[in-house]
Amino acid sequence: AQSVTQLGSHVSVSEGALVLLRCNYSSSVPPYLFWYVQYPNQGLQLLLKYTTGATLVKGINGFEAEFKKSETSFHLTKPSAHMSDAAEYFCAVSPSGGYQKVTFGTGTKLQVIP
Amino acid sequence: DSGVTQTPKHLITATGQRVTLRCSPRSGDLSVYWYQQSLDQGLQFLIQYYNGEERAKGNILERFSAQQFPDLHSELNLSSLELGDSALYFCASSAGTVANYGYTFGSGTRLTVV
Numbered sequence: 001a002q003s004v005t006q007l008g009s010h011v012s013v014s015e016g017a018l019v020l021l022r023c024n025y026s027s028s029v030p031p032y033l034f035w036y037v038q039y040p041n042q043g044l045q046l047l048l049k050y051t052t053g054a055t056l057v058k059g060i061n062g063f064e065a066e067f068k069k070s071e072t073s074f075h076l077t078k079p080s081a082h083m084s085d086a087a088e089y090f091c092a093v094s095p096s097g098g099y100q101k102v103t104f105g106t107g108t109k110l111q112v113i114p
Numbered sequence: 115d116s117g118v119t120q121t122p123k124h125l126i127t128a129t130g131q132r133v134t135l136r137c138s139p140r141s142g143d144l145s146v147y148w149y150q151q152s153l154d155q156g157l158q159f160l161i162q163y164y165n166g167e168e169r170a171k172g173n174i175l176e177r178f179s180a181q182q183f184p185d186l187h188s189e190l191n192l193s194s195l196e197l198g199d200s201a202l203y204f205c206a207s208s209a210g211t212v213a214n215y216g217y218t219f220g221s222g223t224r225l226t227v228v
Binding site: 041105 | 116118147149156157162170206216217218219220222
């Protein structure tokens with residue numbers, strides 16, 4: 001079984017400040033990890049994913065995440081927040097291999113303050 | 115436009131009724147996944163189909179059923195509706211294994227049961 005825990009249901013940052021959204025996972029097999037973003041009244045959009053190989057993964061809109069096996073973490077970061085980054089962000093995990101469903105975290109709403 | 119089409123976008127119906135939600139996956143994608151998103155339960159996996167066959171089942175109620183047709187579109191049937199079924203229902207598709215491509219989500223159907 002797999003699960004993800006997102007620390008902080010709401011995060012506020014100032015425009016231009018570092019964005020850090022935390023995600024810890026639990027998986028009985030090597031995980032595949034994802035970050036999705038959901039803008040109001042829209043579906044979820046894939047930001048980035050980790051499968052194998054390089055542990056620092058770059059995604060769209062300047063976001064990146066680092067897979068740390070020893071800490072079972074996959075935190076999402078962006079050096080400088082833009083107003084357009086205000087959205088809800090979901091961390092997700094899937095066991096590697098096969099046609100496996102993705103388990104989502106409960107989401108973190110990011111507020112960007114001008 | 116993600117390429118995953120969900121209809122209708124909004125649905126208001128009374129308790130005890132039955133509704134059908136429709137999803138057309140992105141062109142070339144064989145897998146369809148249904149998720150329910152509510153404020154209190156977050157994103158809950160309901161069911162997955164791959165090329166017409168059921169592949170995985172999640173927290174789907176017995177009052178709910180789904181199928182995937184030969185043209186790969188999928189329908190989610192919700193019957194004997196209760197107030198608690200009010201939620202956003204998302205369809206997602208993927209070409210093959212989730213790890214390779216991640217999900218592509220539709221914009222959802224907002225179901226309101228009154």
